[in-house]
Amino acid sequence: MINRTIDEKLVEQLKEKMAEGLLPQWVITDPDIYELELEKIFSKKWQFLGHETELKENGDFVTRWMVNDPVLMVKNKKGEIKAYLNSCSHRGTQLCTADRGKKKTFTCPYHGWSYNLDGDLVGIVAGNKIYGEEMVKDDWGLRPIPRVESYRGMIFGCLDSEAETLEDYLGDMKWYFDMMLGRSDNGMEVIGLPQRWVAKANWKSTQENFSADPYHVQTTHRSTVEMGISPEDPLYASYGHQIVMNDGHGLNVITSKTGRSKSAFQSMPQSMWPMFQRNLSEKQADIMERVTVFVGGVYPNLSFVSPIHGTEGEMHNYLNFRVWRPLGPDKVEVWCWFMIDKDAPESYKKDAYRGYLGSFGPTGTLEQDDTETWARIVEVSKASMMKNKELNYNNVSNYLMGFSHVKPDKDFPGPGIAYPTTYVDALSRRMHEHWLDLITKDTVKEVNK
Ligand code: FES
Ligand SMILES: [Fe+2]
Known part of the structure; x- marks a missing residue:
């Protein structure tokens, strides 16, 4: 294997910027960084x-x-x-x-x-x-x-025979997987084939979008507000918690403004609620009664969203898992699975699947909104001004949201560091710091010596 290196000076500059809540934009699609990511992240992680x-x-x-x-x-x-x-x-x-x-x-x-x-x-x-x-x-x-x-039925592979166990790797995420994947007696099932398509995007942007960025929802998906599906309140996706976990994993537990969902257990049929209560701990059931949307990710490239879709009286929940398979610094192949509780009534599964197709996957309106933005990120990240590593604040992305004033909520019932809003860049910053740790492990080349 080629031993790739990264200059000490660059690493110092990246660390310095990231400590200030800034991320140099050239790292998004830099081809050398991409090769390091393949070697140091994708050949080592689950x-x-x-x-x-x-x-x-x-x-x-x-x-x-x-x-x-x-x-x-x-x-x-x-x-x-x-x-x-x-x-x-x-x-x-x-x-x-x-x-x-x-x-x-x-x-x-x-x-x-x-x-x-x-x-x-x-x-x-x-x-x-x-x-x-x-x-x-x-x-x-x-x-x-x-x-x-x-x-919990989710199969992972790892190319590194020395890697820690999957369970150790998932760490705190297991508690949330237990909740999402283990609420029903017979677990979840995949319906249909995973949908697959190629998007112009960098894997870091797509992973960050799902794991850590509910802030984009009210602008990127503005059409849902205009159609009356989403609330007018620009803070509507901010209510709830953002949870920062080990190894770059994390999620957002989004609730309504009052902290309660209109319908417990994400509008799953009421006949299933006693089963959920039986399978969940008191703390997990408490969260499940409040949440409207779970959205998050397992680092480096698995994301998930568990939303509620539909109109009043006909709301449906499902779980969408997706892998961002890098095909280069500016291209990903998206693999997108629809999952639902095996125990759900067949008619509910069908309606939920229709809701999924209208929102996510190649036919989904939300997916198309997101894909457009990701493509624009990679396009502009190649700009010469952004690539100039000497230009200070002219070439950085801003991760300052909640940087100093949002403190963790120690009363949140689940594991991880929970911030009392999802409009915060805590998880994004953690993901990028982790990314830097991984790509610089044993690769830093001393310069001027
Ligand atoms: S049998 Fe020759 S390549 Fe497979
Ligand atoms: Fe989105």
Whole structure:
């Protein structure tokens, strides 16, 4: 692996600016920074691969990506979930090109080698006639993804075999996942295929938008106010808490101005409420009775939103998980999953899915609003004025919201550092500091020595 470095001076400058609540804009799409991010973040941290309900029966498979690493994830004959590099061990071509399906073996389209669900090489065209004794089949199975672990049905992979466990990595986020994913007896299920499209955006901006930026909602999504779906109050998305967690994770628990939701448990059917109460702790149930929207992220590139959509009397809740797969410093492939409680009535699931399609994914109005802004961020981040690393305040983004006056609310019932408003840049700042720690670990090059 190439050992990339970053100049000591630049690191000092970045640290200095970030301590002042400022982020130099050139870092967004700088190609050298991008290479460091791949090496220091994406090849070390846990990335979301999919949900267990996408692999219902033995032999089911899906294909995914961990940035540039193709992944073939299968349920083997024993019902275990396995993930391999989706590349043939012979000459390396992509083995499986389908998005999903069911198979007993995978046959390579190039020379026809076949692998079973445990990744073993089980078939060679013309077999032993052409390979001598030095060819030991057992040595040529599929290469496993070094780590695959799951939490509450959410499957993650990691390319670093030395990484901490997924549970340790999720840390405080587990408590919130327990609430969102564990409120129903049978958990959540993915409906349909994950939607997928390419957007002009940098992964840091998209991750920050979901994890830490309810402030954009009243302007970027102004049309929802004009249509009468969102309140006129410019502070409407600020009520609630922003929670800053370990490792750049975090979320916003958005409530109404009064701190109460019009409908408990995010407008899920009332028949399900006793089940929620049974599955949640008192503190979790308290939050679930107040929240209207959960929106947040697991660093580096998994985001989620659990909103309420619809008109009065017909409100629906669902959970949308999305991966921002970097395709370069100014491009992401978005993978977008719709999830809902397995125990919800079928008619509710259908209506919630319709609500999702109208808001998020390629057909969603909110998605289109956001995508437009992200594209403009990457475009202007290439401006020569922004790239000039010597220009001080002319080339920085502002992360000063609540910098000195918003203090944590010690009475918030959940873990993490909770700020009593979501219009605060606390989590964004934490994410960028964490980003700098990661990309500068063992890469700082001393200059002038
Ligand atoms: S590359 Fe797969 S069989 Fe040759
Ligand atoms: Fe948005």
